[in-house]
Amino acid sequence: MPASAGNLDRMRRDLASAARALKDADSVRIVTHIDADGISAGAIADMTAERLGIERTVCFEKKITEEVVKEVNGRREDLVWICDLGSGYLSEFDRDSLIITDHHVPDPRWMKSQTVLDSFSGMHHLNPHTYGMDGTTEVCGAGMTYLLSKECDPSNSDMAYLAVVGAVGDFQDSAASALVGLNRTILQDAVANGDVVVEEDLRFFGRETRPLNQYLQFSSDPRIPGLSENAQGCLEFLDSLGIRGKSNGRWRVWNDLSRDEKDRAIERILDMADPSDRQRAHGEMYLLPNMPRGTGLRDAKEFATILNSSGRYDDADTGLRICRGDMTALQDADRNRAEHRRHISSAMSYIKDNHLLRQRRFIQWFDAGSEVKETVVGIVAGMVLSSGECVRNIPIIAFADSDDGVKVSARADRSLVDKGLDLSSVMKTAAELVGGYGGGHTVAAGATIPPDKKEEFLDIVEDIVSSQVD
Ligand SMILES: [Mn+2]
Incomplete structure (x- = not known):
């Protein structure tokens, strides 16, 4: 319709x-x-x-x-x-x-x-x-x-x-690497007010606040061979283009680069990217020019991340205050973000130090128990998947305890979707078969299941995944 x-x-x-x-x-x-x-x-x-x-x-x-x-x-x-x-x-x-x-x-x-x-x-x-x-x-x-x-x-x-x-x-x-449909109409209102400027840019996260080296190194959606998780590669990349990483001893951010510097870097990065990733790597980004520099509120993606992290730490109210223009709430948001980073990195080491990651033939999984918040277990699963600590050619399933059962997060590399994987249907079907519920997207999905059904659930998930991917 x-x-x-x-x-x-x-x-x-x-x-x-x-x-x-x-x-x-x-x-x-x-x-x-x-x-x-x-x-x-x-x-x-x-x-x-x-x-x-x-x-x-x-x-x-x-x-x-x-x-x-x-x-x-x-x-x-x-x-x-x-x-x-x-x-x-x-x-x-x-x-x-x-x-x-x-x-x-x-x-x-x-x-x-x-x-x-x-x-x-x-x-x-x-x-x-x-x-x-x-x-x-x-x-x-x-x-x-x-x-x-x-x-x-x-x-x-x-x-x-x-x-x-x-x-x-x-x-x-x-x-579409751009807002479409009614979102586009709404975008036009924001542009007409002078609150948003539409920019053609790389679509990596952190162009307002991430130090340039990390901005390149942490690019994960899509990954850029030679840059993603390659600190040395990122430095050499900047060098080879004659782009200074630092100014007055401090790292520049992506949005500090001149148009010319950006254009040269983007051209090279799109060359380095897998051709199928180019459309995702580059497209519209939304600048909020009336927001103070360095706050993360000047870029719509970063603004949204600040709101998400306040929500994840039971502090959505801070996000609400920020949306209402209360700039004092930013300190609270900083605290949330710092807590978020600490929590993620301790979750990562908890999983690694305790060798929690298990491999089966068609899936790999870990059970974080109560050590990882259910609201971030999906992020952690995604990070484990791209960390080099595990294989990328099978999906990862993560469990975390939650109030109403066990929260499940599933993540997979995009290449598996081309082979037929749809984690959304996997999570929905498997969860319903053990008395839970689930759904989501093809590469990222979740479920909630009864605590005593993990093994059975994994068996069913593995079955469905193996039938989807051949
Ligand atoms: Mn929504």
Whole structure:
């Protein structure tokens, strides 16, 4: 179902009626997700309500659980506004004043009953899937939240840049190396305001804050032969191009380079890259020119990472303050980032020192128990996979204890996808077979399973992987 004119009309009507419901409310409870998309969505919702003079509170959730549903249904506020979450649980909500601005796949049970209930309920469900759009590339939770905000008052377009940060944080720009669909329309608002400048650049992480050598050396998506994890290679590379790494004794960052220096380096790097990786290595990057230099807020990708790390350390509130323009929150974010780095490096050495990585024929795995936070075990799995400590030609599966069972993260090298691997379906099928649930992307997916099912789960995963990759 393409995003036809009819679909867009319907979306406009739904936005208008949700905006009316919001304006009629005197109090609102905002419930949002703890990741970058969710935090920027929450900030947009929060400031929208504030500007309307509505009494509001914001709360962050990792996911919708039974308790969250109960809480939402029982809130006494005039309205509950759920951002970047909720669509998968539509049939569970029974309060009659609810706005959901989300982009996750809607609850199929609700889809069926939708036509009957729609016109009677006070449920305002704003989700790209219901308008024939792709919720992974065309618009995210922050984007849907922004569209409602702008519907309430066109001057709220000054928050468009937060929706851009949310979209980049959600990797919505990954497939095309650019924002597309409704994200593009929102981007244009941010550009028109002077809050975002679109730049053609390398798409590596850290162009505002990473020392130049590390910026090149830690390039992992895609990997560049000769540079990735090759400290000496990076120094020689800069030398050979006559690019000074340091200025006044301090490392320069990528964005310190002149246009000419960048162009020469990019040309050479794209030559060094695997031809199939070039499109991913280079493309649009989004600069936030009004943000202070050196903070990481000047680049949308780095901004999103700051929000993500605050969310991961139970401190999404710091991310919210940053989105609201409170620069004092940056110190707290620095602390979160430092903690994040410490946690990751101790997790890596814990796995290595205790020889936790086990190999089977078609998969490798480790169980981090309670030593690694469930919110970062996926990152750790990805790092182990690219660390040279293990083989890259089979997927890696990682376990970590969590409140509601065992959290599983699976990661694989992209080359395996070309051979037929789809970790999303592997995680979904295997988890369901042992009484859990799972899903995700082809190269990165996750699941939650009962604690006593790890072995059985690994057997099933190995079975499916071996049948996919041949
Ligand atoms: Mn999201």
